[in-house]
Structures are given as structure tokens and as C-alpha cells.
């Protein structure tokens with residue numbers, strides 16, 4: 001852990017009320033912890049926007065495995081990107097529906113492009129990429 005620095009923050013009291021609502025709603029122990037998380041969120045967003053360096057993402061897909069050739073298509077796409085597909089978890093949700101969580105590691109644009117293609121596949125009912133990073137977070 002680096003050196004801990006204290007600093008004063010001035011803000012409109014209405015903005016402070018908004019911060020306190022966030023603190024209460026999400027259960028932060030202190031305002032400081034909430035602010036640290038907000039800064040980290042910006043840090044992750046910044047890394048993704050710059051597009052440089054390695055990041056991590058988790059892609060959640062819900063799909064109907066009865067749709068013809070969908071399984072094969074999803075697996076082929078992942079094999080074609082084996083350098084960024086770190087691991088996959090599959091859950092059979094029902095007779096028809098599958099949940100897949102794919103951990104992706106690589107450059108932001110590569111990850112986004114692959115996620116977009118997987119989500120766009122016919123038979124995928126819902127997909128969401130959670131863009132995060134990890135190595136540089138304080």
C-alpha cells in the first residue's frame with residue numbers, strides 16, 4: 001500500500017448529499033471508501049478508452065442452444081481468439097437456455113470486438129460485457 005494522503009474537498013452541499021446517498025445505498029463504511037471506488041471506476045474507464053495495455057473483461061451470455069449451429073459458432077469464435085479467451089463457465093439454465101460466462105484477457109478493442117460478435121450471434125438472447133482491469137488498480 002502507498003502512502004495515505006488526506007485532502008480537503010469542497011463541494012455544493014447538494015452534491016455532498018448525493019454522495020452520502022450513494023454511501024448509504026451501497027453500504028460504504030466511509031465517504032473515503034466511496035470516493036476511492038469512484039476514482040477506480042474512472043481509472044478502469046480510462047484504460048479501456050485509451051485502448052492500450054492488457055485488461056480483463058467478463059462476458060455473460062444467455063442463449064438458446066436449440067438454435068441451429070449456434071453452439072458450434074460460439075465455440076469456433078472462442079477458439080479463433082484463444083489468446084484472449086481465458087476461461088469459460090457454462091450453466092444449463094433450463095432444457096433450452098444456457099448461461100455462459102467467459103473471462104477475457106487482452107487489449108480492450110480485441111475484447112470488445114469479440115464480445116460484440118458473440119452477443120450478436122443469432123440465438124443469443126442477452127449479453128453483457130463487464131469491462132474491468134486489475135493489474136494497476138490501487
Ligand code: NI
Nearest residue numbers: 091092097098
Ligand atoms: Ni447448456
